[in-house]
Amino acid sequence: MASARRVELTEFGGVEVMRLVTAELPAPAAGEVQLRQTAIGFNYIDVYQRAGKYPLPSPTGLGHEAAGVVEAVGEGVEGLREGDRVVYMNAGIGAYADRRNVAADKVVKLPEGIDEVAAAAVFFKAMTAQYLVKKTHRVQPGDIVVVHAAAGGVGQILSSWAKALGATVIGTAGSPAKCETALAAGCDVAVDYAQADWVRQVIDATGGRKARVVYDSVGQHTFMGSLDCTAPFGLVALYGAASGPVAAFEPELLNKKGCLFLTRPSVFPHNADTQTFRANAADVFQAIEQGAIRATIGARYPLEQVAEAHRAAEARATTGAIVLLP
Ligand SMILES: NC(=O)c1ccc[n+]([C@@H]2O[C@H](COP(=O)([O-])OP(=O)(O)OC[C@H]3O[C@@H](n4cnc5c(N)ncnc54)[C@H](OP(=O)(O)O)[C@@H]3O)[C@@H](O)[C@H]2O)c1
Structure with a gap:
């Protein structure tokens, strides 16, 4: 069995409630893939959830977004295989980890030209911008x-x-x-x-x-x-x-x-069904390829320094995206 290092919370509050733990990770269940995560995207919602402002059950992981490489494929998964590079932003809480099982229909394969760090920096945020400029108001x-x-x-x-x-x-x-x-x-x-x-x-x-x-x-x-x-x-x-x-x-x-x-919109309902999620992701990748948007990485932190990343974000000391590196 593989093992995973991940951030776990048993209470909510300041940055000190985020603890890095190591636990066994079972093989992916039917419909899941196991990912070795190489880059994790910090998003401001992680602060609200860590602080208990958007309540989560306890104990819980943290984080919505990561990119990585498929290490194992569960039964019934089609279209993904070992070695594929993927990204996700709506696969359930727990992205702050170096290895994780996620539902295969919640990940998308990365195009050749987008590396995993750039993907983790941009995907959740660009999927947010996508519905804001294309659906909430169609910018003309x-x-x-x-x-x-x-x-x-x-x-x-x-x-x-x-x-x-x-x-x-x-x-x-x-x-x-x-x-x-x-x-x-x-x-x-x-x-x-x-x-x-x-x-x-x-x-x-x-x-x-x-x-x-x-x-x-x-x-x-x-x-x-x-x-x-x-x-x-x-x-x-x-x-x-x-x-x-x-x-x-x-x-x-x-x-x-x-x-x-x-x-008062949210990115999650805008990407709830697989077909819409994949179409929106394709729109984001096209916007990157056409230069309409780009990944601007303001800071990178090792996963061990997740508390520093949260402190910097809350102190408004950052520009662009923060990426956590497992
Ligand atoms: N609804 C959705 O679908 C959705 C999805 C993704 C993100 N979001 C929201 O979008 C916002 C941006 O997210 P992000 O991850 O890209 O974060 P971010 O913009 O990189 O960081 C938040 C920024 O908010 C500004 N800010 C103003 N008052 C602040 C305060 N009192 N404390 C902290 N920051 C303050 C700061 O910029 P200045 O220093 O320039 O003021 C700060 O850098 C967040 O509010 C997040 O919750 C919503």
Whole structure:
């Protein structure tokens, strides 16, 4: 029997609750593949789940995304064999591991040109950007789009993809240096939302027209400003809560701000069935191959230093993606 080193939690809280344990790993069951994972993607949802803000059962693993090599194939699995390089982002919690069994229909084979570290850096985040620019709002040439936290992992990919689709992209970020990163990622304008008048600066950058869609992953600190930056009949896509959850408010406010639409989407239901998941993954790989998006790796940590990775993310000390290396 193989063995696996993985992060396990028996309680929720600070970074110290993540413990690295070694355990036996059974052969893959029917419909599963066993992966030797070579790169793990950190995503901000891992922080919410570690801290207990998005509850998980206990004990639990952590992490949604990894890339690696198929080491063994369970009964009935078709289309995958030993040695295939694959990536996944929705195969159940527990990606923080060096070896793992996952359902074969939740993994996709990596194209030749995409290495495993780049795949783990980009896949979950790009699958998020994919539904945000293609489904939540189908970005059209000429759209004015606002992307908050535009120097972050999802933010950079979302900005460059919206730009490639012909939008004018206004990014926000938490410092002048991060604004430079947002511009390099494809934003036409970058606004430092640490400044008190950031909403005015964003509206000015739209020439007073305001945005067709605001992609808000920051939540509490930005949400009311997002409503003010959105054009009449426009959409606020609230897809995260890095600064904390948005407080309850009267729906009448959406009327007062210009008959706005509000949605709170998630990447998982957008990729729940295998056929849609594979089609979306193909769209992501094509966007990478065409240069519409790229993997920008801000930091790499050995899996043993997972606590450092979480600390850096929570301290807003990162740009681009964080990758954990088993
Ligand atoms: N709904 C979905 O389908 C979905 C899927 C994936 C990710 N998400 C969300 O998308 C967001 C980005 O995820 P990511 O993994 O790419 O992370 P990330 O953007 O690399 O990191 C989060 C960023 O949020 C900003 N931020 C603002 N206020 C913050 C605060 N009080 N504490 C910490 N960060 C703060 C920081 O950028 P500045 O320093 O520039 O402010 C920080 O770098 C997260 O909110 C995540 O939950 C949602």
